[in-house]
Amino acid sequence: MQVEVSRRRFLQGSVAMSVVGGASVGVTNLLAGHGEEKGELSVTTKTGTSKATEVATLCEMCVNKCAALARVEDGIVTKLNPNPLFPKSKNMLCPRGNAGIQALYDPDRLKSPMIRVGEKGEGKFKKVSWAEAYDAILNGTDKFPGMGKILEEEQDNRSSFLFCAGEGMAEHTFKTFYSAFGSSNWLNHASLCLQTVVSGYGVTLGGYPESDLENAEYIIMAGANRAEAIVTPDTMDIFKRTKGRGAKLICIDPRFTNTAAKADKWLAINPGTDLAFVLALTFVVIKEELYNKEYVAKHVNGFDKYKINILDNNYTPEWAEKITGIQAKDIYQIARDFMAHAPKAIYYPGRRSTFSNNDFQLRRAMAIFQGLSGGIDTKGGLVFGSKLKLDPHEGLEPIYERAKARAVNKVERTKGQVGYSDCAVVSGGGSWVGWRNRYLENKMPYKVRGMFIYKHNPMMNMPNSAKTAQMFKRMDLVVAIDTMPSDSVMYADVVLPECHYLERTDPVKTFGGIEPSIAQRNKVLEPMFDTKPVIEIMGGLTQKISKPLFDISKKYDADIRDELANLNGKTAKEREAEVYEEFNLHKPFEHSQEYINQQMVQGTYGKDAVKSLRDNGVFYPDMDKYFKKLSGNEHQYYPEKHKSYTVNGGRAKTNTNKVECYLPNLTKKGVDSMPMWHEQYLFTVPEGKFRLLTGRHAQFTQSGTANNIMLRDLMHENYIWINRRVAKKRNIEFGDMIEVSSKVGKTTLRAYPTEKIGPNTVFFVHGFGEESEALTWAYKNGGNDNAVIEDIIEPVYGASSMHETNVEIRKV
Amino acid sequence: MARYGMALDYKNCINCKACEVACKEENGVLLGADKHRIWVGANDVDGEWPLLDIVSATFMPSQCQHCDDAPCQSVCPTNATYYDENSVVRVDPDKCILCSYCMNACPYDARYVDDRTMTVDKCNFCSDTRVARGETTTACQNTCPTKVRTFGDLDDPESEISELLRTREHFSLKAHLGTKPKLYYLT
Ligand code: SF4
Ligand code: SF4
Ligand code: SF4
Numbered sequence: 001m002q003v004e005v006s007r008r009r010f011l012q013g014s015v016a017m018s019v020v021g022g023a024s025v026g027v028t029n030l031l032a033g034h035g036e037e038k039g040e041l042s043v044t045t046k047t048g049t050s051k052a053t054e055v056a057t058l059c060e061m062c063v064n065k066c067a068a069l070a071r072v073e074d075g076i077v078t079k080l081n082p083n084p085l086f087p088k089s090k091n092m093l094c095p096r097g098n099a100g101i102q103a104l105y106d107p108d109r110l111k112s113p114m115i116r117v118g119e120k121g122e123g124k125f126k127k128v129s130w131a132e133a134y135d136a137i138l139n140g141t142d143k144f145p146g147m148g149k150i151l152e153e154e155q156d157n158r159s160s161f162l163f164c165a166g167e168g169m170a171e172h173t174f175k176t177f178y179s180a181f182g183s184s185n186w187l188n189h190a191s192l193c194l195q196t197v198v199s200g201y202g203v204t205l206g207g208y209p210e211s212d213l214e215n216a217e218y219i220i221m222a223g224a225n226r227a228e229a230i231v232t233p234d235t236m237d238i239f240k241r242t243k244g245r246g247a248k249l250i251c252i253d254p255r256f257t258n259t260a261a262k263a264d265k266w267l268a269i270n271p272g273t274d275l276a277f278v279l280a281l282t283f284v285v286i287k288e289e290l291y292n293k294e295y296v297a298k299h300v301n302g303f304d305k306y307k308i309n310i311l312d313n314n315y316t317p318e319w320a321e322k323i324t325g326i327q328a329k330d331i332y333q334i335a336r337d338f339m340a341h342a343p344k345a346i347y348y349p350g351r352r353s354t355f356s357n358n359d360f361q362l363r364r365a366m367a368i369f370q371g372l373s374g375g376i377d378t379k380g381g382l383v384f385g386s387k388l389k390l391d392p393h394e395g396l397e398p399i400y401e402r403a404k405a406r407a408v409n410k411v412e413r414t415k416g417q418v419g420y421s422d423c424a425v426v427s428g429g430g431s432w433v434g435w436r437n438r439y440l441e442n443k444m445p446y447k448v449r450g451m452f453i454y455k456h457n458p459m460m461n462m463p464n465s466a467k468t469a470q471m472f473k474r475m476d477l478v479v480a481i482d483t484m485p486s487d488s489v490m491y492a493d494v495v496l497p498e499c500h501y502l503e504r505t506d507p508v509k510t511f512g513g514i515e516p517s518i519a520q521r522n523k524v525l526e527p528m529f530d531t532k533p534v535i536e537i538m539g540g541l542t543q544k545i546s547k548p549l550f551d552i553s554k555k556y557d558a559d560i561r562d563e564l565a566n567l568n569g570k571t572a573k574e575r576e577a578e579v580y581e582e583f584n585l586h587k588p589f590e591h592s593q594e595y596i597n598q599q600m601v602q603g604t605y606g607k608d609a610v611k612s613l614r615d616n617g618v619f620y621p622d623m624d625k626y627f628k629k630l631s632g633n634e635h636q637y638y639p640e641k642h643k644s645y646t647v648n649g650g651r652a653k654t655n656t657n658k659v660e661c662y663l664p665n666l667t668k669k670g671v672d673s674m675p676m677w678h679e680q681y682l683f684t685v686p687e688g689k690f691r692l693l694t695g696r697h698a699q700f701t702q703s704g705t706a707n708n709i710m711l712r713d714l715m716h717e718n719y720i721w722i723n724r725r726v727a728k729k730r731n732i733e734f735g736d737m738i739e740v741s742s743k744v745g746k747t748t749l750r751a752y753p754t755e756k757i758g759p760n761t762v763f764f765v766h767g768f769g770e771e772s773e774a775l776t777w778a779y780k781n782g783g784n785d786n787a788v789i790e791d792i793i794e795p796v797y798g799a800s801s802m803h804e805t806n807v808e809i810r811k812v
Numbered sequence: 813m814a815r816y817g818m819a820l821d822y823k824n825c826i827n828c829k830a831c832e833v834a835c836k837e838e839n840g841v842l843l844g845a846d847k848h849r850i851w852v853g854a855n856d857v858d859g860e861w862p863l864l865d866i867v868s869a870t871f872m873p874s875q876c877q878h879c880d881d882a883p884c885q886s887v888c889p890t891n892a893t894y895y896d897e898n899s900v901v902r903v904d905p906d907k908c909i910l911c912s913y914c915m916n917a918c919p920y921d922a923r924y925v926d927d928r929t930m931t932v933d934k935c936n937f938c939s940d941t942r943v944a945r946g947e948t949t950t951a952c953q954n955t956c957p958t959k960v961r962t963f964g965d966l967d968d969p970e971s972e973i974s975e976l977l978r979t980r981e982h983f984s985l986k987a988h989l990g991t992k993p994k995l996y997y998l999t
Contacts, residue, residue, distance in 0.1 A: 044840050092957040094828055098834045228826075260866070261870070713843060713845045755856070755864060756857060
């Protein structure tokens with residue numbers, strides 16, 4: 001694709017500009033500095049001193065949704081500042097949040113609808129109008145069939161279309177379309193992300209808790225990296241209190257991360273063995289009777305069984321030392337210290353992708369360990385917080401007689417009744433890799449021929465990209481809605497360009513927690529180019545396809561035919577209009593987002609709330625009374641006595657209000673009823689190979705920000721961490737090109753020899769090495785982990801296990 | 813008229829570099845990894861895995877120290893570098909001749925070349941942007957997730973920075989050089 005308008009064009013005006021060719025050599029930043037620069041000129045703007053408008057909005061550079069104030073001068077966003085009013089983001093914007101401007105003015109943005117004219121995946125598109133794009137979706141072109149043809153051939157099986165979405169505020173709008181359309185194939189990022197942690201805590205504590213890091217005195221952070229994988233308000237709360245300032249932080253990680261650097265103690269652990277570590281901590285507190293006996297007696301279910309499990313299996317620290325590499329004496333100490341500080345002690349739940357096949361049981365064990373301390377639903381421990389309710393708005397969920405149940409295995413089931421052949425439990429978000437592989441192995445119970453992707457990049461975001469490419473190539477019709485020409489967009493037949501997050505108002509959202517609030521992303525600028533918000537895209541598309549698709553249903557759907565035959569004293573035409581209303585896909589998209597948001601807020605909180613959300617981006621009851629500026633840096637959101645530390649009497653939120661140690665129902669599904677260790681969980685790496693670890697850092701969000709020129713100043717590309725002594729033996733020096741290969745593929749990136757990683761593991765951050773040539777800066781920049789990570793899924797939810805792959809490395 | 817300084821709760825710093833981006837966006841600093849007014853000093857950690865010395869991995873957020881006795885100012889042949897009315901060390905782009913004496917004289921490596929204005933530039937406490945608009949925080953202070961910085965008037969005994977310096981122990985970087993920095997690192 002050609003870049004049509006360079007950023008400089010937007011920025012003409014009286015605002016001072018700085019323009020520079022991208023020549024960059026890192027001097028103070030070790031990890032910025034290799035490689036020739038290429039591409040467009042780029043600019044930063046200096047903010048002016050004359051009048052500017054400020055619009056309250058929410059950041060979308062990652063999932064946190066920090067509140068931002070966009071400074072607009074002469075129609076240009078010159079600065080994004082933190083909005084102090086939002087309790088969740090507490091007056092901060094991280095580097096990515098600040099660099100949102102560069103995403104807005106990225107010359108590579110998708111600028112108009114496009115339809116494929118080349119081969120699938122080739123990236124050759126024709127620019128078209130919205131009407132032409134909608135028409136191509138319904139009726140196809142000479143290159144691909146349309147929805148009409150597919151649904152006709154599949155006899156109105158709406159499930160012959162897959163819908164998938166990445167995380168984002170407008171995901172809700174896209175999902176509204178999915179529900180109205182009537183497919184039962186929905187996949188989201190959960191099985192590539194936090195599925196097992198959320199579910200593990202869900203079944204054990206009755207909900208995924210927050211951590212009160214403002215008040216905890218002792219924190220174990222294992223396999224979570226809050227200094228680099230920023231989560232609000234956790235990141236802001238904890239690091240003001242570490243290093244002898246109120247909170248003792250124990251970091252457990254195979255790598256020495258920035259979180260390790262901020263910890264009081266860092267212990268290197270063998271990848272995938274955290275479960276043994278928690279079991280041994282549990283052993284100590286049971287054996288030494290350090291747990292909160294009163295709490296356990298009252299609020300923990302199945303403790304006796306769990307106690308026998310732990311003691312009889314002899315999960316001693318000495319046992320765990322051999323498995324984890326963490327010394328037994330450290331395990332004793334941590335267990336004792338933790339319980340001494342309880343209930344102001346937290347085993348931090350984390351929020352990340354599944355790393356190992358035992359992740360679900362690991363989360364259960366962590367939740368139970370926390371339960372034994374009594375540090376649940378209480379200040380300084382894990383808390384559930386409260387949430388401000390929003391009123392529902394009108395959706396549409398018609399039932400299509402011909403729509404088959406989720407494509408999960410060979411057994412045909414009715415919609416709603418589901419069961420996988422490859423994992424125990426089917427979650428709402430499904431198992432992405434399980435689904436993809438079943439599709440490729442022709443194990444689907446019916447044909448799935450088309451897919452809609454929203455803000456989702458399956459080519460980059462899930463293990464074994466080669467298989468994802470095959471899946472895309474096999475799909476008859478792929479419709480992609482996105483802001484950037486990602487690797488996945490390259491495989492689309494029809495591309496619908498969404499506008500940037502600063503160019504749209506998104507569904508209002510409620511944020512639960514100790515200090516709950518409601519926040520809204522408000523439109524800062526009108527959409528540039530020929531781009532639109534999802535709600536308008538869905539509006540236009542449904543207007544085009546709704547009636548023709550209904551005509552197909554009329555042919556095949558016995559229920560609809562019955563309904564039409566039953567005239568109820570009306571004419572056939574009147575009756576049809578009446579029945580069609582239940583199937584009118586356009587109905588949920590008749591109103592503007594602003595109107596819908598008002599409907600969701602006004603009834604409960606009144607007009608002022610609507611106004612506050614528009615003007616300030618944030619609302620919570622009594623905000624005007626409670627919110628106070630305490631200093632240049634600190635704000636009060638709620639007075640202490642109104643904070644939601646305890647909302648359930650200090651108990652878990654399960655049906656029994658108890659922490660559930662023992663879940664016999666799981667056994668029926670082939671899952672251990674209690675966390676326990678199995679030999680196959682042992683960490684082993686064959687001689688000459690390395691275990692590949694992946695992860696996050698503070699300057700990029702997965703692959704979504706890979707083309708951001710400002711962030712590239714901070715980190716030019718990703719590097720593979722190799723233990724310094726190992727690198728020396730292999731004659732590998734900083735910056736050498738390394739080929740990383742596994743059973744499923746290869747990728748190439750530069751070496752970073754360091755002592756921050758052990759001798760049999762290597763690491764590089766996720767999100768680099770895109771193949772889309774339409775991304776000037778991200779194209780072939782660094783290495784793509786998912787080209788190498790094997791598609792191994794854990795047995796409970798079918799989530800992708802990201803740290804189960806061994807690789808070879810070779811200097812090239 | 814004020815005497816501006818900054819206190820840094822440097823132990824809070826997580827090396828996220830939000831401050832670097834905020835500074836670039838606020839002040840129109842050129843793109844490029846070598847163009848920046850603000851940075852975080854980080855060493856590779858001492859020791860051999862898994863026995864690493866956490867203390868050696870401290871992050872040191874830094875920028876122009878706004879020295880009361882600034883070596884860059886005294887070597888500047890054209891007086892392009894000067895103290896403004898708020899004791900902020902500033903650079904006048906019209907007078908700067910790119911001789912780069914100041915770059916060599918600065919013991920803190922605070923300066924870089926702005927290729928657009930052809931000036932040896934550096935942090936100016938957001939004097940011509942935020943402070944000129946009457947704002948009371950700098951871009952780097954405002955955006956920081958862990959609130960490392962407090963900017964303010966050292967001459968005002970009521971200011972937050974004065975209060976911090978009265979109640980917390982602090983040190984200056986390379987104090988032995990006698991440059992008298994107005995950046996204070998809180999311990
Ligand atoms: S953490 Fe950063 S990227 Fe994420 S929402 Fe907040 S400012 Fe934006
Ligand atoms: S923004 Fe704050 S925490 Fe981040 S690098 Fe700068 S000083 Fe450190
Ligand atoms: S005070 Fe302003 S100019 Fe100086 S480093 Fe901070 S943001 Fe940049």
